[in-house]
Amino acid sequence: MAAIGKHFKYLILGGGVAAVAPYERPTLSKAYLFPQGAARLPGFHVCVGSGGERLLPEWYSEKGIELILHTEIAKAELTARTLTSVAGATFTYDNLIIATGSKVTRLTDIGVQGADCNNIFYLREIDDADKLVSGIQARKNAKSVILGGGYIGLELGAALQINDLDVTMVYPEPWCMPRLFSPEIAAFYEGYYAIKGIKIIKGTTAVGFDSDANGNVTKVKLKDGRVLDADIVVVGVGARPHTTLLKAKLLKRKEELRLIVSSRQASLVFMQ
Ligand SMILES: Cc1cc2nc3c(=O)[nH]c(=O)nc-3n(C[C@H](O)[C@H](O)[C@H](O)COP(=O)(O)OP(=O)(O)OC[C@H]3O[C@@H](n4cnc5c(N)ncnc54)[C@H](O)[C@@H]3O)c2cc1C
Structure with missing residues (x-):
């Protein structure tokens, strides 16, 4: 009170x-x-x-x-x-x-097509984490796409992999955490993630999403023309004060x- x-x-x-x-x-x-x-x-x-x-x-x-x-x-x-x-x-x-x-940057804030569909998760507050845990538990062995190659993207890539999800990471930079990592350090981590079965797509971003009749995400459309299947998307593209x-x-x-x-x-x- x-x-x-x-x-x-x-x-x-x-x-x-x-x-x-x-x-x-x-x-x-x-x-x-x-x-x-x-x-x-x-x-x-x-x-x-x-x-x-x-x-x-x-x-x-x-x-x-x-x-x-x-x-x-x-x-x-x-x-x-x-x-x-x-x-x-x-x-x-x-x-x-x-x-x-700060508050998390949402793809709806920057006008990405279809970004308001279901099963697109963010992680800033404990409520976000609870929603993500429910999303993971409801979709064992699902296909997940992580957008962003910073701290949140890398940590979530690992977390989803140990939860037995199929993981693809997408980020625009030439290597992960470019503001902190040298290319050599980034290559070590990217290699380690590859050994764990995590696929990494660099140099592009998500420009849109498709969803099914229930509004659940099904596809992530990339700027380079590729389209990825997805049951879960996690977005880690920064925060604004x-x-x-x-x-x-x-x-x-x-x-x-x-x-x-x-x-x-x-x-x-x-x-x-
Ligand atoms: C998932 C995740 C993992 C992270 N992992 C690490 C890590 O491993 N190592 C690391 O160093 N950092 C990590 N960070 C970053 C770290 O959590 C942030 O740097 C830190 O939370 C910033 O603290 P803060 O108090 O400045 O802001 P915040 O934690 O954002 O707190 C701001 C507070 O202000 C409140 N508030 C805002 N506006 C108002 C208002 N008008 N009236 C009343 N209250 C208001 C909010 O409700 C909130 O309680 C992580 C962040 C996230 C999201």
Whole structure:
């Protein structure tokens, strides 16, 4: 339940996900997708990976940190140092830390034909991971196509392969993770994936999808003219920062705001 008109010395906006207590997002593309012994909440709450304390909801209250969930901030008045939630609750602060993160890039956002059909999955939130797990479990030995050759694409390629799906990866670059990997390192990973039976198509992108009478994806159409059979598609083509709430105000009032943009997982917490 959100506090109304409450004042905080430090106020952190953002929490890894607003609907549950903060958790470690990286697990969602790894052990969360294991066919057996999957790591699910509450086992991977924040800091488990680094061997620290599990930051369950009680941890926050024990430390005097108020954790306010289910609360989307719709309005930020930086001069008045006030945030207002969608439900109308107001929060004032001395110091604001903005950690609102990013949202996944969807192919529907960029107008790819047929991208709204069923069984096209994304992975950003725990809800996405749950949908993907259901999709995988419903289609053992299915044909899957992964779009994107970054972290998400590579991790999902491995995850779907160990779930016994037939996996084809498609990405436009000449090798995977081109911003991080040299061609030699990429060749090592691509070779390893090939040994595992994962097919890789480089230098092209998806330009459309076909679906059946139930709206389920059946084909992925590539820019180079190839058409791939698909029962499941996973898209990992990046994320865009949430900027709408504060962008204009930040440009105007940059000097008045002590802003820390977090590059790591943070919490939707209000610290007193
Ligand atoms: C599947 C997956 C696997 C990953 N694996 C790794 C990995 O192995 N290693 C690694 O280093 N990184 C990994 N990352 C990246 C890492 O998770 C991100 O860098 C990290 O989540 C960024 O944290 P953040 O707090 O800045 O943003 P986010 O985690 O995006 O959190 C933003 C929070 O702000 C909230 N919010 C946004 N707008 C509002 C609003 N108006 N009002 C209230 N709340 C709002 C959101 O609901 C959310 O709670 C992975 C990411 C994903 C999706």
